[in-house]
Amino acid sequence: MQQSPKITIKEVAEKSGVSAMTVSRVIRNQGHIAEETKKRILQVIEELGYIPLQSARNLSGSFPRVIGIVIPSYEELRKLRQGYEYEYALLMGALNICNQFGYAVTILEIRNANDVKTLIKRIGSRQIGAYIVAAPATEYPGLSKTLKDNAIIFSTISANDPASSDLKVIADERTATYKMARSMIELGHQRFAFVGGSNKQRATKERQKGFTDAIQECKSQKIQYEIYQCGVFFEDGYRQGLHVLRQKNRPTAIQCLTDDIAAGVIAAAQELGIDLPNELSICGFDNFGLARKISPSLTTAHLPAEEMAEMAARQVIRALERKEQDEELVLACDVILRSSVAQAIRKLN
DSSP states (O other), X not given: OOOOTTOXXXXXXXXXXXXXXXHHHHHHTOSOOOHHHHHHHHHHHHHHTOOOHHHHHHTTSOOOOEEEEEEEOOHHHHHTTOSHHHHHHHHHHHHHHHHHHTOEEEEEEEXXXXXXXXXXXXXXXXXXXXXXXXXXXXXXXXXXXXXXXXTOOEEEESOSSGGGOSEEEEEEHHHHHHHHHHHHHXXXXXXXXXXXXXXXXXXXXXXXXXHXXXXXXXXXXXXXXXXXXXXXXXXXXXXXHHHHHTSTTOOSEEEESSHHHHHHHHHXXXXXXXXXXXXXXXXXXXXSSGGGTSSSOOBEEBOOHHHHHHHHHHHHHHHHTTOOXXXXXXXXXXXXXXXXXXXXXXOOO
């Protein structure tokens, strides 16, 4: 049966009286869908003549054994020679699992709407079997919706919107940041700052929330704090660090969104003659390697990017092979204690 080019998964969902996600699960034979609902959806699919790309290419019983990792364009970051650690961890994690199961891996960038169309075409032309979409590419406008509308198998890593995909892997960044902030509170710190990020991304929201949760939990201790937004790299942390640390009542403890920002803040503190960690405690997040190389070595939380890519690869491979799986996986972020945190020696006036 020929598929009408006008028919979308959204139309199937509307006529079936269910969500597009439910239709997608029926097509992929995933999740626990009531038999009556499943029959109704399949009947509507037959009536409308809707054959999604994913189903059409699997009718022959085979599919491309290639997994695509979708990342945002990093042209500017590459000019600065920054941003590689995260990409490398994702690639290594996906490669590890794909090699075990006989799949290949390729990386694709999202720069504009034409790139989104290309992702669809690569599925239809049997170049790629499924996608892993890693943050911050998860926030590209319309990307997840387009993939879902075409019933393409994909897993997201750290997506801001949990409903953006059926398959997803996230890290418990909130708990890790909470633990770091709480540890500095227990060491007597009362003036805090959170430095870095923007509210457009899940990492910023979750890490800030863990930080504020820890502080608001200790209302009786007269703790003060400020949140300063900036970029995610060393230069951003350095510039913001100079601004924050030149204030009269500067903080004695700073939680940074990333280790790169923390390194910048440390450089600013050293330039201003602030004794670390005795006069200023600093924590980061990511633990990609920089944290243990700077002085003082940085207390941070380990973002399990490689493990997240492994889990996402398992998800899409199992979906391609029509096997049951967990649709959402949450990984812990271990806190790594190093020498950048110490007992507070300055109290509020």
